[in-house]
Amino acid sequence: MKITKQDLKNISLLSKIKIDEERSASLIEDLESILTMVNKMDELDTSKVNPLTHPIENTQTLREDIEKKDIEREKLQELSKEKDSGFYLTPKVIE
Amino acid sequence: MSLNNWQPVIGLEVHVQLATRTKLFSSSPIAFGAEPNTQASEIDLGLPGVLPVLNKEAINHALKFGCAINAQISEKVIFARKNYFYPDLPKGYQISQLDDPIVGRGSVEIKLDEKSKIIGVTRAHLEEDAGKSIHDLYTNNSAIDLNRAGTCLLEIVSEPDLSSAEEAVEYLKKIHSIVTFLGISDGDMSQGSMRCDANVSVKKPDDQELGTRTELKNINSFKFVEKAIIFEIDRQIKELEKGRKIVQETRLYDSKKNLTRSMRSKEEANDYRYFPEPDLIPIKISEDQINDVRKNLPELPDIMKARLMKSYDLSDENAELVTANKETASFFEDVLSYEVSPKNAVNWITGDLFALLNKNDTNISESKVSPKHIAEIIQNIEDQKISGPSAKKLLEIVWSEGGEIQELIQNEGLEQISNDDEIEKILDEVISENQKQFEQLKSGKDRLQGFFVGQVMKKTSGSASPQVVNKLLKEKLSK
Incomplete structure (x- = not known):
């Protein structure tokens, strides 16, 4: 399967991984070889197989709709580098 | 607005915030207007190692909606990850549904100018809401409040069966009344409990295929739904008549200027790379469970x-x-x-x-x-x-x-005076004060009757019975 330079650019945008121009040729080669390997699976006829979303047959256990009031904001915010007045701060992102 | 033989084709995506006490996948409370991040637990923050646990009530609410619009209900409900990066989505993905939405095809009936029309509902699925980014608090930063992150949403997607802005409003009102009667949402649009995106395109009657559509975002009232769609239909017709093409894009409705404008940044690499959520196994919905909900529908x-x-x-x-x-x-x-x-x-x-x-x-x-x-x-x-x-x-x-x-x-002395004697006394007073008018009334100037009743009402601060005043006045005239 062919990967174009534009595909690579899109992948870079989606994954937020910066790609050096000089590496793009070798990356395209790698990605194409990965896709060829993955596409191997398409050779199997799965038209009579139901999609399997999870290997476990059980049904999901559900939770009762009861509040837990054990949120310690200050403690949780210790994990964050930048915060103020209860907010988490990020670099400015605006449309 | 002149349609000039163009036919608008509209579909709505309505996000309804479900009236649960806790979030879709965590036990955090969801009160509106709480201090920032006081309702965001480890799960809502997407810390490593946490696992989502699905809220039973959210499933019940979705089932109620499904039964209310006579929809197919999925036997097996599967969640999926929708991947994108944004600061108010700390996990880097939203847990939503792609295949096997809990509510499948159904329909609602709307009425416009006495005419009924059936509007198809394609699907309704459960998903978690994102947090809120506030951009104008700090000069160099965006402030993130994750209280809303993880709140239960039901996204209701209609078929493109709506053919005018008025129909879109009627449909939205219908969805609003269904969810509020079911008690599954407070439906308060001003607090964002109901939000709406509209897909709009136009075509000529003979066209087999639909025209290119745009998606309008950020519509948060019935009034704006109507205005945004009217604006967009008009814009598309003008573009097409100038020989231009409609670009498939997301447009933001600006209620202050009453126009829609392109959100180009959203167009880049719009690929959510959905895949089944590995942290949640499928939820089986039994026939008994559906019948039970149906039986207890309000x-x-x-x-x-x-x-x-x-x-x-x-x-x-x-x-x-x-x-x-x-x-x-x-x-x-x-x-x-x-x-x-x-x-x-x-x-x-x-x-x-x-x-x-x-x-x-x-x-x-x-x-x-x-x-x-x-x-x-x-x-x-x-x-x-x-x-x-x-x-x-x-x-x-x-x-x-x-x-x-x-x-x-x-x-307050508001008791009506129906006592004839009392009213007669007041009426006599009014007549003696307005002898001239009374003579005119007697000689046939009927419209003065109202004047006398009015004067009595005035003297009694509105507490005289008008029927009794009229009766007494007639008696006096015939004397």
């Missing part, structure tokens, strides 16, 4: 409306007014429980009470006048104990000061 607006028209002989318009939302409907039924005339109840609720609510910029669930108050006011009018103007005055007093109706009637 009365829905259409059925209630038909019942009110039949049992209380209400007009279509009146029945529509009191079933417009759940709160008004229960208020109406509460008033009726005091055995007053249904017609009077409708008139007082949709007339004077609605006027008071509007004046005070509030809604019926916040009314300071209770159903009991309204019922007692109506009873007193029906028994001719108070006059119409006194009743209006009484309503205002109850609103501003509260109190018991019987006591207020006594204390």
Whole structure:
């Protein structure tokens, strides 16, 4: 399967991984070889197989709709580098 | 707006915030307006190692909606990850549904100018909401509040069956009344409990395929839905008639300027790379569970409306007014429980009470006048104990000061004077003060009759019975 330079650019945008121009040729080669390997699976006829979303047959256990009031904001915010007045701060992102 | 033989094709995606106590995948509370991040737990923050646990009530709410619109319900509900990066989505993905949405194909009926139309609902699925980014608090930073992150949403997707902005509004109102009657959402658009995106395109009647559509975002009131769609239809027609093409894109509605504009940044690499959520195994929904929900479904607006028209002989318009939302409907039924005339109840609720609510910029669930108050006011009018103007005055007093109706009637001296002798005395006074007019009335100037009744009402501050005044006046004229 062919990967174009534009595909690579899109992948870079989606994954937020910066790609050096000089590496793009070798990356395209790698990605194409990965896709060829993955596409191997398409050779199997799965038209009579139901999609399997999870290997476990059980049904999901559900939770009762009861509040837990054990949120310690200050403690949780210790994990964050930048915060103020209860907010988490990020670099400015605006449309 | 001139359609010039173009046909608008509209589909709506409505996000309804479900009235659960906790979030979709965590036990965090969801009160509106809490201090920032005080309702964001480890799960909502997407810390490593946490696992989502699905809220039972959210499933129940979705099933209620599915049954209410006669939709197919999925036997097996599967969640999927929708991947994108944004600061108010800390996990880097939203847990949503792609295949096997909990609610499949169903439909609702809308009415416009007496005509009914069936609007298809393609699907409704459960998903978690994102947090909120606030951009204008800091110069160099965006502030993130994750209280809303993880809140339960039901996204209801319609078929492109709507062909005008008016139909879109009617459809949205219908969805609003269904979710509020079911009690699965408060439906408060001003607080974001119901949000709406619209897919809009236009085509010529003979075109086999739909035109290129745009998606309008950020519509948060019934009024704006209508305005945004009207603007967009007009914009697309003008573009096409100039020979230009419509670009498939997301456009933001700006309610201040009443226009839509392109959100180009959203167009880049729009690929959410959905895959089944590995942290949640499929949820099986049994036939018994669906039947149980169906059996316990509350009365829905259409059925209630038909019942009110039949049992209380209400007009279509009146029945529509009191079933417009759940709160008004229960208020109406509460008033009726005091055995007053249904017609009077409708008139007082949709007339004077609605006027008071509007004046005070509030809604019926916040009314300071209770159903009991309204019922007692109506009873007193029906028994001719108070006059119409006194009743209006009484309503205002109850609103501003509260109190018991019987006591207020006594204390404020609002009791209607139906005592003939008392009224006759006042009428005699009025006649002696207006001898000339009385002679004119006697000689056939009938329109002066109203003048005399008015004068008596004025002297008694509106508490005289107009019927008695009229009767006495006639007696005096025939003498």
